[in-house]
Amino acid sequence: MIKNLVQVESVVKTFGGLKALNDCSLEIKEKSITGIIGPNGSGKSTLFNVITGNLKPDSGKITYNGSEITNKESHELFHQGILRTFQIAHEFTNMTVIENLMVVPGNQKGESLLYALMNKKKIDKDDENHKRKGNRSSSIS
Ligand SMILES: Nc1ncnc2c1ncn2[C@@H]1O[C@H](COP(=O)(O)OP(=O)(O)OP(=O)(O)O)[C@@H](O)[C@H]1O
Numbered sequence: 308m309i310k311n312l313v314q315v316e317s318v319v320k321t322f323g324g325l326k327a328l329n330d331c332s333l334e335i336k337e338k339s340i341t342g343i344i345g346p347n348g349s350g351k352s353t354l355f356n357v358i359t360g361n362l363k364p365d366s367g368k369i370t371y372n373g374s375e376i377t378n379k380e381s382h383e384l385f386h387q388g389i390l391r392t393f394q395i396a397h398e399f400t401n402m403t404v405i406e407n408l409m410v411v412p413g414n415q416k417g418e419s420l421l422y423a424l425m426n427k428k429k430i431d432k433d434d435e436n437h438k439r440k441g442n443r444s445s446s447i448s
């Protein structure tokens with residue numbers, strides 16, 4: 308049976324007097340590619356922002372893979388595999404391609420300010436990520 312990966316139940320999000328999401332409910336099936344269409348200003352980006360933790364809903368419930376994620380922060384959701392991208396995405400232009408790819412994996416020790424300050428010379432996860440990305444690109448080519 309195909310299960311629901313994301314479930315949005317009766318979500319409301321207002322900006323002052325404007326109701327951007329009014330009792331919004333939907334389901335996204337596992338392994339599906341799902342798009343949302345609607346006129347300008349109909350609330351698509353607001354919905355994505357609420358699901359991905361960039362905005363807090365006024366009410367309603369959001370479930371991902373069976374666990375409730377309503378009001379979780381975006382950095383917590385990232386580690387569960389949920390993140391949003393922006394319409395104009397671009398790389399860090401002062402870094403090489405491999406350096407850009409090495410930024411992506413989560414839980415890197417260098418993300419801790421204290422660790423980074425105390426281990427300036429060696430952030431050992433970098434080597435691991437470098438190898439991983441290298442292997443991945445060579446298997447694609
Ligand atoms: N941060 C905000 N503060 C106030 N109003 C907002 C905010 N974000 C969105 N809105 C309003 O909420 C409504 C829904 O906007 P939203 O950006 O979600 O629509 P959209 O469907 O993504 O539109 P588009 O197709 O133009 O991207 C609009 O009326 C918009 O002006």
Ligand SMILES: [Mg+2]
Nearest residue numbers: 348351352353
């Ligand atoms: Mg939008």
